[in-house]
């Protein structure tokens with residue numbers, strides 16, 4: 197379990213990239229919850245931080261695949277593989293992410 201960002205770092209609908217245990221993660225904040233997932237698209241590796249977040253749906257900026265940030269599930273082609281997601285807890289004012 198490692199601290200990623202302060203709890204107050206993101207407003208609703210925002211996301212950021214951070215490095216946790218040597219891995220680059222995307223942290224999203226939507227409707228009062230934080231989500232941690234792989235920062236690059238499972239289709240061709242595009243950084244998703246430049247994509248668009250609409251509710252719980254994240255759109256890749258390169259070929260417009262989309263993912264559910266709650267599960268990592270690929271919702272639209274051309275991505276077929278999900279994004280890995282990681283458990284998040286809030287502790288001492290920080291967002292902590294567990295990478296197993």
Ligand code: FES
Pocket residue numbers: 237238239240241242256257258259260261273274275
């Ligand atoms: S790299 Fe994301 S849809 Fe192609």
